[in-house]
Amino acid sequence: MTVTTAKWSLGDYHRMIAAGILADRRVELLQGDIVEMAIEGESHAYSRNEADEYLTELLGDRAKVRQDSPVTLPNNSEPEPDIAIVQRLGREYRSHHPYPENIFWLIEYAESSLVKDLEVKSKIYAEAGILEYWVVNLKTMQLIVFRDPQNGEYASQQILTSGTISPLAFPDVAIEITAILNP
Structure with a gap:
């Protein structure tokens, strides 16, 4: 069958x-599938919040650091990465979420979502042309850096x-790995 x-x-x-159908659910759209988050x-919340504060202070006015907010991708996906470092477009984001061309890089913190973040989301982000994607493995306290999207x-x-x-x-900004891992 x-x-x-x-x-x-x-x-x-x-x-x-808009209709409120998904109001009580933590979901994201991944390649046309509505997926529970x-x-x-x-540990996840603490690490993400600390990294958000660190990156916001480090990058200053050069970028906007967004937490748990959607990004709109052309491959029928609207994931909600833990942290998205995007262009500062101000009120333009009232009419749309960041598109790939607005995204500097994305970060996911993963424990129970590790397989989805490493296998599913990495492909979605690469396919959309996101130049850099980081996954923090909270089980092993490792930062996995993905770059150079191809095919x-x-x-x-x-x-x-x-x-x-x-x-x-x-390239002129040095980010401390331990500040992202938050051991």
Whole structure:
């Protein structure tokens, strides 16, 4: 027996949100599928909040650091990354979420969502042309850095536990790995 699932468009998804159909659910749209988001544990919330404050202070007026807010991607996806470092477009974001061309890089904190973040979201972000994507593995306290999107996948993957990293968008900025991991 073949099972066919219904795929949702961004327009469908936005209409469901506007109608309140998804009001009581933590979901995101991934390649046309409405996917439940994992419940956020204490370690996840703490680490994300600390990294958000650190990056906001470090980047200043150069970028906007957004937490748990959607980004709109052309591959029928509207994920809600834990942290999105985006262009400062002010009120323009009243009419749309950041598009790929507005995104400097994305960060996901992962414990129970590790497989989804490493396998599903990395492909979605690479396919959309997001130049840099970081996953913080809260189980092993590692930062996994994905760069160089090619043919729907990242050609470069690096695992870091200490030292500094400079994001592609801001090569003059040195980010302390421990400030992102928050051990």
